[in-house]
Amino acid sequence: MSVETAQGVLGDATIGELEAAVRGTVVRPGDASYDEARAIWNAAHDRRPALVVRCAGAADVIRAVEFARSQDLLVAVRGGAHSIAGFSTCDGGLVIDLSAMKGVKVDPERRRVVAEPGLTWGELDHETQAFGLAVTGGLVSSTGISGFTLGGGVGWLLRKHGLACDNLIGADLVTADGRLVHADAEENAELFWALRGGGGNFGVVTSLEFQLHPVGPQVLAGLVVYPQAEARQVIGRWRDLCAGLPDELTTLVNLTTAPPLPFLPESVHGTRIVVLAGMYAGPLDAGEEAVRPLRSLGTPIADVLGPMPYLGMQSLLDPLWTEGAHNYFTSAFIEPTDAAIEAVTRAHRGTPTPNSEIHLHQLGGAFARVPADATAFSQRDAGVLCNVIARSPGAAGFDGHAAWARATREEIARHGNGSMYVNFTGDAAEDKARASYPEAVHDRLVRVKDAYDPTNLFRLNQNIPPSAAR
8 A cells, every 4th residue: 555755655566665675564544553553642743654664673773873864754753652742743744653662671780771762661660670779761751761861861860970862972974975874972073962951853762871870679758738828938949949959869850730639639620839849869868858848838737748759759640641631831041139039929829721831850960070071961050940831631722821831931941041951942943953052063963964964864853954944
């Protein structure tokens, strides 16, 4: 059966050659598994690719890249399929699906792990925690490891051990011309620099090697919940505390709406609340002393901050972030001045849906000690990362919800230098990539793009166009 693409028609024989060349499977429109194969976590993007190649290994990725290039097909790369801007799918092109590539090997002696890009953070944590080890992972355990890491990777170990990309010590990837190359601090070092924060611009990553750290299995973590009426006070006191908190403690303020959770009084269900979340990556007794001030920033509605498994904290938010909803995330690096706090709390009072939130991620610590030129992720002097999230169960009204998030981001970004977190840019637009990197970093990324993808085959990302495309 022939297939329509954005460039024309692929005949059955041509597709058959691809099917014969891969160990995985090729899914076409009309196949029983097509709708499942094309679906991604963020239902705001309902696309119909011409083909989905479910790769079984690096050789399949090479064949898929060669096929896409020979047929002039648009390429989308899918790992965990959590791309907020919808980069893990496309209309009329080829999806290179890595989700079946879940190989993982932990070296507990050297504290390293080699992992394939189809793994989620929950799956990788399961393997590393068997040895009491971890690396900075996603706040939702169903997030894929690859896209998260390539864009930076903000998580509960950020202040103690840095971003996920700071702990990346090597990667294999398939380039636009179908070569499998390795990148680390010595081999293809400039590419390695670009992979740590430059996103998926340079190829399809088929293997990642991380440095691991002793973490858990028990950590001191959880939530303290305050009423929205005390938001300015709670956030202001949190800000004042942050400068003196130990690196082992990473915190986050979530301005949200109270879900019907058993530890929350029924009287607050459906009302706006301020959630102070945190994790102490160190001895439990020292952690209790470190988190004590977080319990008295206001009048707590609930306090569920205590010892729990690291795996439990990593998956704590999962029930609130299941697939199938419509999502729009945007972001700004800011300084939490009084004016910024006022802007954030005012925006919280106008959230359009119960699932729409504003997050304030505490930065500093190990994150800030990485030299700005060591990785493509270079916003090391920021005080807070603010994420603005619009989420609704269906399409009804979603465009308006996303407009709220954009407007809120623009208002809050006035309290920073205008830069964004590349994983949370919301829209696919070159100005978003420009806003994610200082000019010198962007220019350096262009040079790496010129070397490894001069025709911009990999453009479904926060794109760094090569010189020839300008």
